[in-house]
Amino acid sequence: MKSALNTSELTQNQVTIGISLTVLGVGMITLPREVFTAAGVASGWVSVLLTGIIAAGVMLLMIVLNNRYPGMSYYQYNRIIVGSWIGGFITLITSIYYVTFAAFETRAMAELIQMFILDRTPVSFTMLIFIGTAVYLVLGGYSAIFRLFELYFPAIIFFTLLIMILSANQFEMNHIRPFFEGFPPIMKGMSATVLSFVGMEIILFIQAFMRKPERAKKAAVYGIAIPTVLYAIIVIMVGGIMGVGETMTLVYPLMELAKSIEIRNFFFERFETFFIPLWILSIFTTLAIVLYLAALGIKTVFNVKKETAVFSIIPIIYILAMTPKNINEMFTMGVWIGYSMLAIGVGIPLILLLVSILRRQKQ
Template sequence: MISLQAKNQLTASQTAVILTNYTLAVGILTLPRAAAQEVQTPDIWITVLLGGCVSLVAGVIHVKLSQQYPGKNFYEYSQNLVGKVLGSLLSIFVIVYFLTLSAFEARTVAEVAGFFLLDGTPTWAILMPFMAIGLYLINSGINPIARLFEIIFPLTIILFLLVIFMSVGIFELNNLRPVLGSGIMPVLKGIKTTALAFTAAEIMVVLVAFMEKPEKAIKVVLVGVGIPTLFYLITVVMVVGGLSIEVAQTYTWPTISLIQSFEITGLIFERFESFLLIIWIMQIFATFTISFYAASLGLSHLFKRETKPMIYLLIPFIYIVAMMPKNINELFKLGDILGYFAYILFGLFPLLLLIGSWVKEGRHETKQ
C-alpha cells in the first residue's frame, strides 16, 4: 500500500488550481447549447450561476466528509464508514466513474480535434498520443500534475479572456434581454443541465487527503468552483450575446461558431478559433489526467498495490470505453449518463455518508 510521503502533498493554491482545471472541460464548448436547449430564454446565465452554487454545496459536503478522516481519501475511509464490502463496492463505482470520465474527455478531444483541426486523422491516432502523454504525466504522482496545471492555468485565463472578449464586436445586449421575461421557471428547469457541467467537486474526495493543510479545503472549493463558474458565465453571456439564444441551440459547438463569426483585421491573427481550441484541449487534458489518476489511485487502494502498475492496467480500459460511442450523439449521451451517475454517486452518497459519520461520532461521544 502506498504511503503519503512529504513530496506527495499539495498546497492550498495548488489544490484550487487542480480543481479549477478539472472543472473546466467539455462544457466550454457545449454548455451554451445544452443550457439554451433546456432553458429557451436568454436567462441561461442565471442558470449557470445557480448551477455553480449547486456545485459549491456539493463540494462543501465532500470536503466536510473528507475532513472527518484527515490524511485519508475516499477509497480508504469509505470502508471505515460502511464496512468492507459496501465500502469496496462504493470504491468500485467511483473508480468506474473516473475511468469513464477520462475516456469521455479523451474521446471528445479526438472528435473536436478531428473535425476542426486534423481533418482525416483517424480517432485512434489522436487518442493514443493524448493518452500516452497523460500516462507520462501521472506516472510520478500528484505533484507533477499539480505543477503542470499551474502552468496551464494562467495560460488558459489569458488566452480564454482574450479570445472570448474579441467577440465584443458582434455582441448585442438585446440578445440577452429581457431578463426573466418568462419568469423564473425555465431558469430553474435548466439547473439540472448546468449543474452537469459543474459536476466536478467530486475530485475533492481524493484531493483533500493530499493537502498540506486540509482545514483550508473549504476555501479551495470556493475558489476552485468560483473561477470556473465565472468562466462559464462569461462564455454563456458572450455566446448568447453574440449569437442569440435561438442560434446557440442549433450549433453543435456554439463557442467555436461564435469565434468563427468575426474576423479582426489589423492584428497579426484574424481568426482566433485555434486559440480557443488550444486552451480547450489543455483543459480537457487536465480533466483527463486527474480523473485517470483518481481512478488508478482507487484501484491501488482497492487491491492494496502500488499506483504505477494500476495506471498501465487502466490504459486499455480507457481506450475501449473511449471508442465505445459510435457517433457524436452517443458521445453526448455518454456525457449525460456520466452526469446523472455523478448526481447519485457524489450528490446523494456523500451526504448520507456525512450524516452517517456524524451519527457515529455522536455515539462515540455519548459512550465516553
C-alpha cells in the same frame, strides 16, 4: 534520487486551481448550447450561477465529511464508515465512473480535433496519443499533476477571456433580454449544467494531500467560483452574440464564437484554430486528474502497484471511448456521466456523511 526538500504537499492555490481546471473541461465549449436548449430562454446564465452556488454548498458538506477523518482520502475512509466490503464496492464504482469520464473526455477531444484540424487522421490514433500523454503525467503522482495545473491555469483563463474581449464588439444586449422569465426555465437550465460541473467532487480525495487541510473550505469555494463565473460569462457572451436560437443549433458554440472573431491585417487568418490548443489543454487537465483518481481507486480496491493500476485501465478507457458511434451518442454519454456524478460523486458521499454522523464516528 530522493529529494532533499519535501514540498510535494498541495498548497491552497494548487487545490483552488486543481478544482477549477477539473471542472473546466469539455463543458466549457458545449455549455451554452446545453443551457439554452434546456432552458429555451436567454436567462440561462442565472442557472449556471445557481448551480455553482449549490455546488459550493455540496463541496462544503464534503469537506465536513473529510474533516471527520483527517489525513484520509474518500477511498480510505469509506470502508471505515460502511465496512470494507461496501466501502470497497463504493471505491470500485467510483473508479468505474472515473474511467468512463476519462473515456468521454478523450473521445470529446478526438472529435474536436477531427472536426477542426485533422480531418483525415483516425480518431483512435489521436486518442491513444492523448491517453499516453496523460499516463506520463499521472505516473509522476498527484504533486506533478497539480503543479502542471498551475502552469496551464493562467494560459487557459487568459485565452478564454481573450476570446470574449476580441468578440465583444459584436455583443448585442437584445439577444440576452429578458434577464428573468420565471423559475421553471431556470430550473430546467440547471439540470443541463450538471455535466459542466462534473469533477467538483475531487475535493473528497485531495484534501488529504493538502499541507494545511484547514484551508480546504476557502480553496473549494474559490475553486468552484472561478469556473462558475467563467461559465456565466461564456453563456452571456455566446447568447449575446449568437442569439439563443442560433446557439441551440451549434455543436461547439464557443468555437463558433472564436470563429466569428475577425482581425484585419493580422498575420494569421482563421483565428479560431489557435484556440484549439486551449481546448486541448483544458480537456487534458480534466483527463489527467480523472485518470489519476480512477487509478487510485483501482489501486486501493485490488491492492496493486500504481503503475499496474494505471496501465490496466488504459485499454478500458480506449474501448469505452471508441463505443459511441457518432458525436450525438457521445453527448448522450456525457449526459449520463452528469447523472452518475449526481449519484456517485454527490449522493453516496452525502449518504456516507449521514451514516458517519449517525454512527458518531470521528477520528
